[in-house]
Amino acid sequence: MDRHILGAKQFDRSGLESILSAARAMEQVARSGGSQLLAGKIMASLFFEPSTRTRFSFESAMTRLGGQVISTENASQFSSAIKGETLEDTIRVISSYADVIVMRHYEIGAAARAAHVSTVPILNAGDGAGEHPTQALLDLYTIEKELGSIDGISIAMVGDLTYGRTVHSLAYVLANFRDVTIWFTAPENTPIPQTVKEYLDEKGVRYYEESDLRQVAERVDVLYQTRVQKERFPSQEEYEKAAGRYIVDKELMDRMKRTSIVMHPLPRAGEITPECDADPRAAYFRQAENGVYVRMALLAQALGENQAKE
Incomplete structure (x- = not known):
């Protein structure tokens, strides 16, 4: 692994299967009380944007493996960044304090900038509207656990697909699997970026753009709903064009196959109604839990450890 x-x-199929296998092992480690695999190691949690699930799941993962965490909840306000320090200088210093850095930043490409100067591994926990690769990995793990296989699935990616970094990363990793069909369902002002479509074309992945969610919901194995991210829109007017356009409710779920699942990277903001939570096909809270196991595997691999060394 890089x-x-x-x-x-950056992942090929072999690398993805290795991570999924490691995550399955880490799930058993977590359920049996954790381990001391990363005892003596320190993870720096450096988030320039707010986060709950991603930050806590990484910190939980590190703690369950016996490691320690140093963190700041909002690095853009509670660090030297507010004094004008460059990202590169911040990373140079923090990489001397920790063995691995988990970073979220509001700028596309920030993780690559950090990696260029860091002396320890950088794990990208989201860079603006760019990517969220560890979310994509836990999404794969969830799909495999819920459906039994990733090959041959059909998936609808719904909502804010322009600024939704989770769907960009998920589309990229799905391109490594066979016979996958992707449906992009988005408001007119938040379509899937052309760069994502070009990548899928290059990899020979089938995809369709379809605005009718009800029609798509009947066909897919996975309905991947996303939040319309108000904070990323250039204006209130543009946000209002997209907000509330697609809602997953009981009526929509009644149209779905009995074997399909609903996923969401969370947080949700009204785009899945609470009445759906009791449906066994609602996988989004199980999906969030899976993040801990996948990130345990990623931390162990990034630090050159494996379960056998315990």
Whole structure:
């Protein structure tokens, strides 16, 4: 595995299968009380954007493996960044304090900049509207656990597909699997970026753009709903064009196959109604839990450890 995790395109199928296998082992480790695999190691949690699930799941993962965590909840306000320090200088210093850095930043490409100067592995926990590769890996793990296989699935990616970094990364990793069909369902002002479509074309992946969610919901194995991210829109007017356009409710789920699942990277903001939570096909909270196991595997691999060395 590459020393850093910067984007989903860096993975091939063999690498993905290795991570999924490691995550399965780590799930058993977590359920049996954790381990001391990373005892003596320190993870720096450096988030320039707010986060709950990603930051806590990484910190939980490190703790379950016996490691320690140093963190700041909002690095853009509570670090030297507010004094004008460059990202590169921040990383140079923090990489001397920790063995691995998990970073979220508001700028596309920030993780690559950090990796260029860091002396320790950088794990990209989201770079603006760019990518969120570790989310894509836990999404793969969830699909495999829920459906039994990733090959041959059909998936609808719904909502804000322009600024939704999770769907960009998920589309990239799915390109490594066979006979996958992707449906992109988005408001007119937040379509899937052309760069993502070009990558899928290059890899020979079938995809369709379809605005009718009800029609798509009947066909797919996975309905991957996303939040319309108000904070990323250039204006309130543009946000309002997209907000509330696609809602997953009981009526929509009644149209779906009995074997399909609904996923969401969370947080949700009204795009999946609470009445759906009791449906066994609602996988989004199980998906969030899976993040801990996948990130345990990623931390262990980034630090050159494996379960056998315990």
